[in-house]
Amino acid sequence: LERTFIAIKPDGVQRGLIAEIVSRFERKGFKLVAIKIVVPSKEFAQKHYHDLKERPFFNGLCDFLSSGPVVAMVWEGEGVIKYGRKLIGATDPQKSEPGTIRGDLAVVVGRNIIHGSDGPETAKDEIALWFSPSELV
Ligand code: ATP
Ligand code: MG
Numbered sequence: 001l002e003r004t005f006i007a008i009k010p011d012g013v014q015r016g017l018i019a020e021i022v023s024r025f026e027r028k029g030f031k032l033v034a035i036k037i038v039v040p041s042k043e044f045a046q047k048h049y050h051d052l053k054e055r056p057f058f059n060g061l062c063d064f065l066s067s068g069p070v071v072a073m074v075w076e077g078e079g080v081i082k083y084g085r086k087l088i089g090a091t092d093p094q095k096s097e098p099g100t101i102r103g104d105l106a107v108v109v110g111r112n113i114i115h116g117s118d119g120p121e122t123a124k125d126e127i128a129l130w131f132s133p134s135e136l137v
Contacts, residue, residue, distance in 0.1 A: 003033065003074050004081040005117045005126035010068035012105075012113035013037075018071055021101060021114060024087055025075050034074040034127075034136045042066045047129060051122075057110070064110065072130045081123050084116045 008021055026032065040048070045062035052058050075084060089100025093112050096103035106112045117123035127136075 001076050002078060002080050002120075002123075003076045003127060004084050004123045005115075005130060006073045006075055006084060007115040007130075008071035008073075009065060009111075009113055009115060010070060011064075011111045013069045013071055015105075015113070017105060017113060020105070022073075024101060025084070028077075028083070028087065030075045030077040030080050030084070032073060033076045034131050035071065036131075036135065037069050037071050038130075039069055040066050044129075048126065060110065074127055074131060074136060081117055081120060085118065088114050088116045 006025070008018055012018070012021060022032070042062055045065040046053070046058075048065065049058065049061055052061065055061075077083075087101060089096030089102035091102075091112065092109045093102040093106035094109075096106070098104060101114055102112050117126050
């Protein structure tokens with residue numbers, strides 16, 4: 001079955017949105033197969049966002065991801081990669097539809113509270129980066 005990597009970023013954790021976010025994925029019918037809370041190092045954040053290393057906001061983004069606790073999760077279900085992105089909403093919360101996580105709960109792109117893998121390859125890579133196989137049920 002398809003799996004994706006979802007992370008609640010430090011702003012989402014700090015704002016007390018863990019239960020709200022987990023609940024949206026659960027109510028949809030997706031299955032939680034791994035979860036942990038970690039403070040990633042800056043080096044780890046750079047690995048996670050390596051695709052964006054040429055972007056002007058890369059350094060600030062990695063500083064931010066490593067600035068506090070992150071809830072790292074793996075969710076499973078038919079179509080979960082694509083539909084998970086739909087639940088999350090557009091990258092810029094100003095453009096996310098109401099009803100989506102970012103649309104309902106965030107305002108600015110640099111504080112958009114949640115990450116979701118953007119395709120099957122990145123899902124596989126990100127799950128392997130954040131979790132060891134024994135942490136997945
Ligand atoms: P994520 O990978 O976090 O799920 P995404 O796939 O919607 O988000 P990406 O293009 O992968 O968007 O960008 C990764 C993250 O970089 C965004 O979630 C956002 O926090 C940050 N980001 C993207 N564009 C900008 C920007 N123009 N200015 C500042 N931060 C940005
Ligand atoms: Mg992305």
